[in-house]
Amino acid sequence: MAAITPRSMFEKIWDNHTVAKDENSGEALLFVDRLILTDTSSFHAFDHLRAASYPVRHPKKIFGEPDHFAASRGATLADVADEERRTLVHALGENCAEFGLTHFGLGDPRMGISHVVAPEQGITLPGLFLLCGDSHTSTHGALGALAFGIGGQTAHIMATQCIWQRPLKNMRVSVEGLRAPGVTAKDVILAIINRLGPAGGFGHVIEYAGSAIRAMSVEERLTVCNMSIEAGARSGMIAPDETTIAYIQGRPFAPFGEQWDKAVAYWKTLPSDEDTRFDHELTLDASTLSPMVSWGNTAADVVPVTGHVPDPATESNTDRRSSMERALDYMGLKPGTAMRDLTVDQVFIGSCTNGRIEDLRAAAAVVTKARGQKARVPALVVPGSGLVKAQAEREGLDRIFKAAGFDWGHPGCSMCVGTNGDTVAAGKRCVSTSNRNFVGRQGAGSRTHLASPATAAASALTGRVTDVREFMQGDI
Amino acid sequence: MQPFTQLTAIAAPYDRLNVDTDQILPARFLLKRRTDPQYPTYLFRDLRLNADSTESPDFVLNHPAYRAAQIFVGNANFGGGSSREAAAIAFDRYGIRCVIAVNFGDIFYNNCVKNGILPVRLSDATTAAIRNQLHAKPGSTLTVDLPAQNVTDTEGHQHPFEIDGFSKSCLIEGASQIDLTLRRLPEIEAFEQRYRAAMSWA
Ligand code: SF4
Numbered sequence: 160m161a162a163i164t165p166r167s168m169f170e171k172i173w174d175n176h177t178v179a180k181d182e183n184s185g186e187a188l189l190f191v192d193r194l195i196l197t198d199t200s201s202f203h204a205f206d207h208l209r210a211a212s213y214p215v216r217h218p219k220k221i222f223g224e225p226d227h228f229a230a231s232r233g234a235t236l237a238d239v240a241d242e243e244r245r246t247l248v249h250a251l252g253e254n255c256a257e258f259g260l261t262h263f264g265l266g267d268p269r270m271g272i273s274h275v276v277a278p279e280q281g282i283t284l285p286g287l288f289l290l291c292g293d294s295h296t297s298t299h300g301a302l303g304a305l306a307f308g309i310g311g312q313t314a315h316i317m318a319t320q321c322i323w324q325r326p327l328k329n330m331r332v333s334v335e336g337l338r339a340p341g342v343t344a345k346d347v348i349l350a351i352i353n354r355l356g357p358a359g360g361f362g363h364v365i366e367y368a369g370s371a372i373r374a375m376s377v378e379e380r381l382t383v384c385n386m387s388i389e390a391g392a393r394s395g396m397i398a399p400d401e402t403t404i405a406y407i408q409g410r411p412f413a414p415f416g417e418q419w420d421k422a423v424a425y426w427k428t429l430p431s432d433e434d435t436r437f438d439h440e441l442t443l444d445a446s447t448l449s450p451m452v453s454w455g456n457t458a459a460d461v462v463p464v465t466g467h468v469p470d471p472a473t474e475s476n477t478d479r480r481s482s483m484e485r486a487l488d489y490m491g492l493k494p495g496t497a498m499r500d501l502t503v504d505q506v507f508i509g510s511c512t513n514g515r516i517e518d519l520r521a522a523a524a525v526v527t528k529a530r531g532q533k534a535r536v537p538a539l540v541v542p543g544s545g546l547v548k549a550q551a552e553r554e555g556l557d558r559i560f561k562a563a564g565f566d567w568g569h570p571g572c573s574m575c576v577g578t579n580g581d582t583v584a585a586g587k588r589c590v591s592t593s594n595r596n597f598v599g600r601q602g603a604g605s606r607t608h609l610a611s612p613a614t615a616a617a618s619a620l621t622g623r624v625t626d627v628r629e630f631m632q633g634d635i
Numbered sequence: 636m637q638p639f640t641q642l643t644a645i646a647a648p649y650d651r652l653n654v655d656t657d658q659i660l661p662a663r664f665l666l667k668r669r670t671d672p673q674y675p676t677y678l679f680r681d682l683r684l685n686a687d688s689t690e691s692p693d694f695v696l697n698h699p700a701y702r703a704a705q706i707f708v709g710n711a712n713f714g715g716g717s718s719r720e721a722a723a724i725a726f727d728r729y730g731i732r733c734v735i736a737v738n739f740g741d742i743f744y745n746n747c748v749k750n751g752i753l754p755v756r757l758s759d760a761t762t763a764a765i766r767n768q769l770h771a772k773p774g775s776t777l778t779v780d781l782p783a784q785n786v787t788d789t790e791g792h793q794h795p796f797e798i799d800g801f802s803k804s805c806l807i808e809g810a811s812q813i814d815l816t817l818r819r820l821p822e823i824e825a826f827e828q829r830y831r832a833a834m835s836w837a
Contacts, residue, residue: 175834178819178822178823178826179819179822179826181800181801183799183800183801184799184800184801184802186799186801188816188819188822188823190823190826190827190830192837199665200665200719200720200721202668203668203669203720203721203724206668206669206670211811211813213813243666244666246666247666284837286834286837287837311720311723311742311745311746311749312745314813315812315813315816318813318816318817319813319816319817319823320823320827321816321823323801323812323816414836418835418836419836421835421836422836422837425834425836
């Protein structure tokens with residue numbers, strides 16, 4: 160065994176799923192362990208299966224999770240915004256039933272955003288290869304799975320349980336040291352994307368490593384991996400460790416008994432071998448990071464909350480300069496303005512990036528600190544799943560939010576993308592805990608500033624972009 | 636799916652750079668099924684129609700000479716942006732069987748193949764030359780030969796192109812990628828057996 164080439168975790172999982180290779184194209188046929196279907200476009204795939212009479216090869220490995228159209232204002236199908244979207248949500252359930260797939264439909268207490276629900280249910284496990292049509296499928300890599308978004312390959316996977324893929328490159332991003340108070344996992348990943356640029360991860364799988372990542376909870380790791388795609392990477396992943404194993408144990412779809420022991424023994428073989436060569440390496444010092452907030456239209460366009468809107472005039476690359484100018488124009492920003500001088504029109508706390516229980520606790524903690532202060536602007540809090548909502552309500556977080564004038568919504572993607580009807584109006588400025596600040600992302604003309612749940616809650620309370628550390632005086 | 640071998644057809648030239656999938660199929664039509672009889676009208680909808688729903692005479696597919704085009708000749712970075720399969724479906728439903736461009740968005744390229752549309756990559760200079768020929772003689776035809784991997788322009792010059800073997804065989808046979816993969820069923824089954832034994836917990 161001694162002379163074996165060291166492999167990264169990504170390569171180990173890839174090799175373990177390789178069914179065949181195509182010599183001509185260099186692509187590998189990979190076996191898929193889990194496929195998640197959302198409500199947006201999976202109907203094309205089912206139509207395709209029916210038209211060609213293909214059976215679904217492994218119905219038990221496929222999960223239907225309506226999330227994009229789920230209403231924030233109510234939990235039933237009747238609450239979904241319009242007839243067309245109701246039809247699609249309903250069709251997903253019908254299609255899942257017809258083909259024998261597991262479905263967490265509206266009204267099921269386990270429903271929610273796919274990337275929140277699957278880890279929560281133990282559907283996502285280390286060493287698995289998991290796919291979903293949605294680009295933020297990279298989230299699941301936080302548990303040591305290989306996971307990414309696929310375009311229109313859903314029917315192919317349902318019929319063959321396999322997918323053709325070109326090999327990807329390996330990148331390692333190491334974050335070392337201790338985070339300062341107020342600096343969250345969201346701030347860490349925004350800082351990483353800022354360093355890599357919006358296309359810096361193109362063609363790569365990013366493995367996040369280092370002491371600051373090891374010290375993170377699984378929920379924080381999910382936040383980090385979720386945004387890998389915003390650096391252009393195909394996927395993000397974190398080696399499973401004791402934290403991961405403890406998180407998974409006892410979850411409904413996780414293995415148990417003898418199978419559990421077998422699984423854990425396998426998971427321990429997954430971390431990248433010591434001498435693995437990565438195609439690209441980046442190291443960050445966590446202790447130098449601050450709470451971050453975005454100013455532009457990619458997640459790489461971020462500055463510390465204490466910073467200023469950058470000046471395109473100082474940018475020597477002409478393409479970059481004109482894209483900055485366009486972003487500032489769209490965002491209605493002037494170079495040199497202090498981020499903390501920006502007034503905010505509304506706040507959104509939720510999404511597959513930051514809609515988990517720890518995120519809601521962090522936001523509620525800021526509200527509690529503000530002692531009776533009310534939100535100055537409309538603020539919507541949307542739990543990532545029904546179980547997150549129930550847990551938050553057991554802990555009284557909903558009452559904390561409501562007492563401060565925040566709206567408490569029903570689980571789903573909601574204002575992250577606005578496809579359920581909850582949008583940010585044109586020209587309005589929204590501090591959002593989601594992952595994308597593209598032109599029109601939260602509604603035509605919407606101006607999104609990405610930030611952590613703590614920063615978002617603080618900004619709701621003051622009505623301007625706020626350094627959450629202002630609320631932490633006396634804590635340190 | 637209709638097999639793709641040789642095609643001689645009217646080609647429509649479109650010079651614009653960075654035609655993303657949102658221009659090809661605006662997001663509001665994402666919820667439409669491919670069997671929708673109106674689908675062909677959704678292709679490039681916001682470029683083809685003015686705000687008052689009248690046809691914009693400037694858009695290439697509204698030009699009488701190009702209405703029956705089956706080949707579309709674009710420019711660089713064609714089909715980038717959102718991963719919507721519906722963009723390829725819109726081309727298919729309109730009747731376009733081949734899209735030529737300098738380069739394509741990855742997912743759009745695959746979605747074309749999946750929907751029986753041949754995506755052809757030609758150099759910047761060649762696509763520009765072909766577009767110019769077409770602009771000069773609206774309604775003229777190109778010949779695309781997939782087995783031989785070349786495009787014959789209006790002046791009879793042949794331009795070779797690259798395509799991976801898997802996509803090529805799917806298109807030539809008119810087989811779906813699913814059919815081709817299912818031919819490997821014995822390999823898949825053998826894999827599954829090994830995998831189940833080693834990874835019973837999965
Ligand atoms: S929460 Fe936002 S990013 Fe996540 S799956 Fe939903 S729409 Fe996509």
